Amino acid sequence: xxxxxxxxxxxxxxxxxxxxxxALDTMGRRFGNPSSTHGAGLKAKxxxxxxxxxxxxxxxxxxxxxxxxxxATEGIQTxxxxxxxxxxxxxxxxxxxxxxxxxxxxxxxxxxxxxxxWNRLLGLNLTLHKLPVDGDGAHDLAALRQLAGQAALVCTxxxxxxxxxxxxxxxxxxxxxxxxxxxxxxxxCVQALGKLELQLASTRIxxxxxxxxxLYAPKGIGMLYVRAGAPFTPLIMGGGQExxxxxxxxxxAGIAALGAVLAALERGDTFRSEGELCGFRARLxxxxxxxxxxxxFNHPFDKxxxxxxxxxVPGLSSRELVDVFDAAQVRVSxxxxxxxxxxxxxxxxxxxxxxxxxxxxxxxxxxGPLADEAxxxxxxxxxxxxxxxxxxxxxxxxxxxxxxxxxxxxxxxEGACSWMVLDAASRSCIVIDPLPDVTARIESYVRCQNYQxxxxxxxxxxxxxxxxxxxxxxxxxxxxxxDEYGWPAxxxxxxxxxxxxxxxxxxxTQVLANMACGAGDELRAYLLGAADGERLPAASxxxxxxxxxxxxxxxAVGAEQTLLCPTRDEHNQFCTSLTTQAxxxxxxELQLDGAGLDAFLQAHPDAVLIDVREPYEFAATITPGPxxxxxxxxxLNRLAEYAAEWLRGEPAPLVFFCRSGNRSVKAAQCLRxxxxxxxxxxxxxxxxxxxxxxx
Ligand code: PLP
Numbered sequence: 221x222x223x224x225x226x227x228x229x230x231x232x233x234x235x236x237x238x239x240x241x242x243a244l245d246t247m248g249r250r251f252g253n254p255s256s257t258h259g260a261g262l263k264a265k266x267x268x269x270x271x272x273x274x275x276x277x278x279x280x281x282x283x284x285x286x287x288x289x290x291x292a293t294e295g296i297q298t299x300x301x302x303x304x305x306x307x308x309x310x311x312x313x314x315x316x317x318x319x320x321x322x323x324x325x326x327x328x329x330x331x332x333x334x335x336x337x338w339n340r341l342l343g344l345n346l347t348l349h350k351l352p353v354d355g356d357g358a359h360d361l362a363a364l365r366q367l368a369g370q371a372a373l374v375c376t377x378x379x380x381x382x383x384x385x386x387x388x389x390x391x392x393x394x395x396x397x398x399x400x401x402x403x404x405x406x407x408x409c410v411q412a413l414g415k416l417e418l419q420l421a422s423t424r425i426x427x428x429x430x431x432x433x434x435l436y437a438p439k440g441i442g443m444l445y446v447r448a449g450a451p452f453t454p455l456i457m458g459g460g461q462e463x464x465x466x467x468x469x470x471x472x473a474g475i476a477a478l479g480a481v482l483a484a485l486e487r488g489d490t491f492r493s494e495g496e497l498c499g500f501r502a503r504l505x506x507x508x509x510x511x512x513x514x515x516x517f518n519h520p521f522d523k524x525x526x527x528x529x530x531x532x533v534p535g536l537s538s539r540e541l542v543d544v545f546d547a548a549q550v551r552v553s554x555x556x557x558x559x560x561x562x563x564x565x566x567x568x569x570x571x572x573x574x575x576x577x578x579x580x581x582x583x584x585x586x587x588g589p590l591a592d593e594a595x596x597x598x599x600x601x602x603x604x605x606x607x608x609x610x611x612x613x614x615x616x617x618x619x620x621x622x623x624x625x626x627x628x629x630x631x632x633x634e635g636a637c638s639w640m641v642l643d644a645a646s647r648s649c650i651v652i653d654p655l656p657d658v659t660a661r662i663e664s665y666v667r668c669q670n671y672q673x674x675x676x677x678x679x680x681x682x683x684x685x686x687x688x689x690x691x692x693x694x695x696x697x698x699x700x701x702x703d704e705y706g707w708p709a710x711x712x713x714x715x716x717x718x719x720x721x722x723x724x725x726x727x728x729t730q731v732l733a734n735m736a737c738g739a740g741d742e743l744r745a746y747l748l749g750a751a752d753g754e755r756l757p758a759a760s761x762x763x764x765x766x767x768x769x770x771x772x773x774x775x776a777v778g779a780e781q782t783l784l785c786p787t788r789d790e791h792n793q794f795c796t797s798l799t800t801q802a803x804x805x806x807x808x809e810l811q812l813d814g815a816g817l818d819a820f821l822q823a824h825p826d827a828v829l830i831d832v833r834e835p836y837e838f839a840a841t842i843t844p845g846p847x848x849x850x851x852x853x854x855x856l857n858r859l860a861e862y863a864a865e866w867l868r869g870e871p872a873p874l875v876f877f878c879r880s881g882n883r884s885v886k887a888a889q890c891l892r893x894x895x896x897x898x899x900x901x902x903x904x905x906x907x908x909x910x911x912x913x914x915x
Contacts, residue, residue, distance in 0.1 A: 225550045225599050229434070230381045230411060230528055230586035236436035238484060239477035242267075243438065246476040254470055255461060264472055271479025275443055278486050279428075282421025283448035287462045288475050291442035292410045293330045295429025298444055298455040298466070300334045303373045303404040303427065304342050306451025318372040318403060320349045324359055325571035326382070328408060331375050346372055350571075356520050357385035357572050361395050368399035376405075378412035378428075382555050382568040382584055383519035384528025386416065393424045404450065410434050414485050414589055415494075415525050426450035432478040436590060441474025491589035497526035500596045504529055504585060507600035511607025512536075513616055518555070518569055518582055529585045530555050530569075532578040535660060536615060540836070541583045544609055546879060547837035548602040555582025602842075609839035614668035624669040628763065628785070628861040633657040635790035639765055641748060642671065643728030650725065650732055651676045652746060652765045653787050654688045663691040671695060675725055677706040677734070679744050679767050679787050705744050707734050714751050717758035718776040724751070731756060735777065737768050745773045758782070762864055763795075770796045781867065783894075785860050792886045795860040797894055805892040810885060812875060812900040814908055820875070820900075821849065827873040828866075830854050832887045837879070856883055863894055877902035 226234060235243075246267060252260030254268045268288075276286050289295055307317045321335045332348060339346055349367065351374075352360045359376060368374075374396065379386045389407065396403060406427040412418060414435045420428055425447060432441035444466075446452050458467030484490035492500075501521065508515050508531060518530040533541065538554035545552045555566045569579035587595075611618040626644035630637055639652040640662065649671045651662060666673060673696040676685045681704040689698050701709035707723060714724040714733050724731040731751045737743040745766035749756055758779040766773035770784040775798075778784075783795040812820060821827055829851040831838050838853040854862045866874060874891060876884035876899065884901040891899035 227585045228551045228553050229588040232433045233436050233588045239480040242476040242480040243473040246472045267476050271475050274482040280419030285446040287465045289442050289466050292429040292431035295444035296330045296334050299406045299427035300338050302451050302453045305453045307372050318370045320370045321346050321373050322349045322371045323375040325350045325353050326380050326568045364395050368401040371403035373404045377408040379525050381411050383530045384525035385519050420445050437478040437481045441478050501526045507603040511603045532581045538581050544606045544836045544840050547840040549842050550602045552585045555584045606840050609836040613836040622668045630857045631658040637789050648672045648674050659688050666695045714756040716777045770798050794890045810888045810901050811903045824873045830876045832883050833878045873898035875900050879905045881905040
């Protein structure tokens with residue numbers, strides 16, 4: 221089964237088939253403008269009236285206003301503007317309005333941003349005040365009680381978009397009531413629509429924005445409820461549509477589609493019951509527990525919508541989890557904003573006081589009330605597949621020892637690099653320049669593949685190895701004598717091309733030689749290659765590890781084909797050589813369009829397809845198309861090792877690909893810089909051009 225499983229319903233949902241039909245009908249047959257008085261207009265107006273009447277019944281709007289708009293962000297603006305103008309009018313009459321704009325610490329950014337914006341524009345100079353939440357994500361009602369007298373406006377969401385935590389609206393209403401607060405109250409109901417019972421007019425809520433695209437209507441359509449008697453100021457003035465509450469010709473396709481969703485909700489024959497949805501969540505949670513040891517859920521299920529699971533896995537970043545799920549065609553989102561290198565922690569989980577690893581590593585898996593049995597079963601199977609892929613890649617603990625790697629691995633953090641030289645046959649490895657941030661990675665690599673670490677060496681003296689030594693336990697002989705670079709005492713020597721006799725460590729069929737990097741220099745460089753007896757001639761040096769540029773480090777001891785593995789790699793060069801070209805290849809020359817790929821492969825039967833995604837992504841991949849072409853898995857951290865092979869002899873064309881095209885372009889650029897004439901990157905990656913892959 222290769223279909224996509226979409227589990228990101230809190231970001232947006234698919235569109236209900238009946239809603240698509242309704243939208244098409246308004247664009248095709250009933251395309252009139254509802255303000256026109258002729259027949260075509262009246263037909264459109266009927267759709268508008270019907271959708272509104274349905275919303276009014278379903279949400280218990282009573283005498284309140286219910287207008288259609290572009291979505292919740294607009295609804296939030298209108299609510300905030302209306303409340304602030306109302307407050308200003310009361311202030312102008314000499315009334316004390318309070319000086320705080322209180323908002324829940326876990327509100328969607330649209331709320332504090334709008335509050336700050338309109339407060340500034342209107343010159344009200346009220347103070348924004350964040351209402352804390354507890355470890356379960358529930359608002360601190362005691363704090364609200366303290367603030368209620370000073371609050372001019374209170375904003376609290378009905379359910380949180382990251383965690384699904386449901387707000388105790390009755391509790392908040394009781395606090396506002398008990399304290400006699402005259403604050404206006406906005407409740408962002410975006411995530412509640414279709415999932416929580418709402419009878420708005422019977423509550424104290426003044427403003428309730430909704431968004432269509434979170435519940436099977438298209439993007440760009442929303443609704444705003446305003447309590448009868450609450451202050452109201454239109455955000456958009458013009459032709460007087462929506463009873464002059466929101467001008468602009470109505471988005472009829474959106475309204476018709478939303479109307480179809482609301483009608484389905486009202487009929488009660490389309491969406492799953494809460495009990496069924498809780499059952500789905502339990503099955504997903506069980507699969508996650510089985511596949512990802514140590515997984516923790518970041519919110520209490522009994523206080524959350526059944527359609528959201530937010531979790532973190534020790535030792536795994538949200539980036540890694542999103543990527544492995546994506547490879548298995550399961551669409552989930554990082555629970556936090558994710559920059560390319562490091563995930564920013566989630567402010568929602570931070571507000572709940574969760575430790576950084578959980579808030580920065582969180583994943584949100586969310587589905588809608590239309591979810592079906594088959595999708596949940598398939599999602600559980602794919603979660604299992606992702607767990608297996610992560611275990612095989614040593615990213616999560618496994619009872620079995622993984623197949624050992626051979627060669628070189630680069631481990632980078634913010635521009636700095638550690639390198640591992642691995643020998644599968646002897647199950648031994650050497651670590652070069654261990655960075656504290658990759659200690660856990662090195663440790664799990666070593667343990668999971670059961671290597672013995674022969675040496676932990678640095679290119680700088682006294683660089684600190686104790687953290688890694690402690691972590692490695694029995695995999696490293698901590699009592700062995702070593703100098704200030706970590707270079708072990710004893711060992712053998714080799715003679716380099718320049719005649720120098722230097723210390724060397726044997727690893728499998730190769731040696732790692734140790735040399736000072738320039739006269740009187742305290743930096744060291746390490747050379748890796750197959751020695752010819754006691755000699756390590758320049759042509760045999762395959763790799764050098766050094767902080768110096770290639771010419772300085774390799775000049776007298778390396779050859780054209782020697783690759784220099786840097787200790788810093790801010791610009792994703794991966795490796796350089798004596799012949800590296802300084803200028804980058806123009807991006808247009810590197811890019812291979814998905815549409816042109818078949819023709820390219822036919823014209824170049826010797827071309828090699830290379831998947832530069834991580835091994836766990838490769839392993840989790842669901843074959844997207846007809847088999848035929850075999851892709852080789854070479855993650856970026858092993859690029860240096862493979863680059864040496866690809867450059868040898870008459871180089872074959874290389875087509876790198878990844879998920880989106882970001883990583884593959886770096887790989888192609890690296891090979892071009894090293895002098896490969898035909899290295900390409902597949903534009904848009906697998907996301908835009910599914911390839912025939914062999915697992
Ligand atoms: N409020 C919440 C809780 C949301 O989840 C979202 C959507 O991301 C919004 C507001 C903004 O909604 P819209 O996309 O309709 O502007």
